[in-house]
Amino acid sequence: MTAFTPEQELFADTVFNVARDKITPLVPRMEDDDRVPPELADLYRQMGWLALLVPERFGGSEAGVTEWTLMVEQLARVSLAAVQVLESMGPIILLRYFGTEEQQARFYPRIIESTGCFAATEPEAGSDIASIRTTAVDKGGYFVVNGRKQFIGNAGESGVIALLVTVDSRSKTKGLRILMVDRNEAAGLSVTREERKMGLRGASLGEVTLDDVEVPVSNLIAGERAFHAVQVLFDMGRPSAAGQAVGVARAATDYAINYALGRHQFGRPVFDFQGVSFTLANMAMNVEAARELTYAAAAEVDRGGPRRTELSSMAKAFATDVAMSVTTDAVQCLGAAGYTQDHPVERMMRDAKALQIFVGTNQLQRMIIARELRQRAAGASAGRDA
Ligand SMILES: Cc1cc2nc3c(=O)[nH]c(=O)nc-3n(C[C@H](O)[C@H](O)[C@H](O)COP(=O)(O)OP(=O)(O)OC[C@H]3O[C@@H](n4cnc5c(N)ncnc54)[C@H](O)[C@@H]3O)c2cc1C
Structure with missing residues (x-):
């Protein structure tokens, strides 16, 4: 442990x-x-x-x-x-x-x-963030920013937005820049839409429109190393998504266990039926495994270890997949009651879905893991050949 x-x-x-x-x-x-x-x-x-x-x-x-x-x-x-x-x-x-x-x-x-947020995603650039089209044109002393960001968590609330822009969209990652924008000082920046979501009700998921927004050059973060800075941010953000997944999955498991102990059918608590108790055992087992991987990843990120990218992607994908399956199983353990708003497990199930999508979808995490595995294998074989 x-x-x-x-x-x-x-x-x-x-x-x-x-x-x-x-x-x-x-x-x-x-x-x-x-x-x-x-x-x-x-x-x-x-x-x-x-x-x-x-x-x-x-x-x-x-x-x-x-x-x-x-x-x-x-x-x-x-x-x-x-x-x-x-x-x-x-x-x-x-x-x-x-x-x-x-x-x-x-x-x-x-x-x-x-509060604040990080705005990368655009209508034409989701998983492929190097394709963003929000442009920043250097006017000497300030940038003029135009574009549109969508699906930005906490956009509606944020006083400060870290904005991913491009100074040259043809240069892909090399053209990326990060601008820190204070909403009080950004005429032309507006939150133009709040999404109507499946879950995470009570959280903001907004669209940000930038229309000739002037941002001082002194607000440029990380200079030409923006893509690297985003990678660092994602390495640190993925254990956070995994931790959220563990939290919601734990809560769903605890709720389902208590319900199954209290709900009687055929003269016995439904917990006594193997079909229910084995489901609960699997849920608890997966939550425990997800938690261990999550904190192993967090520790590796904190110590700046060589496997931080791989482990944080593993933790994000594994824990959020666990959260989705565990919350779905929790609804099943409650039967019809689980499908109603009288119990929190339906909310947890709707909320958990978002975790498999944000900070890079779980398909993207598997691509990152595979890339890291390939690099390590190539490094090991180069070492053998030397
Ligand atoms: C609740 C929530 C909060 C969010 N918060 C933020 C935020 O704060 N800031 C921000 O910038 N963005 C945020 N996002 C956006 C999120 O980062 C993107 O939704 C995500 O990166 C995927 O982009 P997309 O939705 O455009 O999907 P797309 O990139 O269009 O992908 C569609 C599907 O294709 C798959 N796919 C794409 N490319 C590949 C590939 N090469 N191989 C295999 N499969 C692939 C994806 O996995 C997905 O299943 C948030 C999203 C949600 C739901």
Whole structure:
């Protein structure tokens, strides 16, 4: 079993207890009106969770991916939608590893005050982000940005958007740039649509339109190393998606076990029937395996280990596939009750689907894993031949 420090265990318990007490009452409203409750960002700010990854000298906790993953896992046990306000992780990580001192001083307080997001996806560029068409034209001192981003988590709420743009679409990855944009200082930037989603109700998934938006050159993050910066961000973001998956899958498993123990048919708890108990055993087994892989990946990312890309993709694909199958099985274990909104497992099942798609679909994760395997095999055979 992954061994956490006593501080990490205490932190995880605190997050869960606070989420259970403060977020659970918000969930029915989120489901009904599909709007982000302002209480969420207030709570995360008050608890210091929005600043968890922010360096200490800027008022944060300077935590690693392991602590972040522990936090989102606990939150996801209560509500996966409520986690999505923490899309602020994107701009915070980009600033932490690629921002200048001046950029960090300018943007961290704004993100903590107003949350943030990372906007890459476009109508014509999803999995293939090197094909983006949002252009930034250098006018000397500032860029003029035009384009459209879609399916951006937390877009509607964000005060700061880390925007992936291109200065030369023919150069693909080499033409990519990242611009940190403060919405208060970006005339021509608007959130033009909020998606109507299958799940994650109460979280924002928005379209951002950029119409001749002027962005100072001083807002450029990572310079010409934008594609590398995005890879670093994804390596750190995938354990987070995996942690969310573990959280929702744990919650669904716990709920289904309790239901099966309390529901009687044929004069016995349905838990007593092997068809149900073996399903529950498989669910618990898969959650445990997903959790181990998730924290192995988080630890590898934190130590900057050589397998961080491979393990974080494995954790993301495995844990999110587990979340989908476990939440579906949880509905089945409840029978018709599971199909109603009287029980949370139908919400968990709808929410879990998003996890297989964002931060790169699970097909894309398998492509990355296969690429890493090929490289390692090629390296090993080159070593043998030498
Ligand atoms: C809830 C949610 C939150 C999101 N948040 C953000 C965000 O904050 N920022 C952001 O930029 N984006 C965000 N996205 C968008 C997400 O990153 C994209 O949806 C994802 O990268 C896939 O792109 P696409 O939807 O255009 O699918 P497409 O790329 O059009 O793919 C369609 C299908 O083809 C498959 N496919 C594509 N290429 C290949 C290939 N080479 N081999 C095998 N299969 C392939 C895909 O796996 C998928 O099944 C979010 C999406 C969701 C659902």
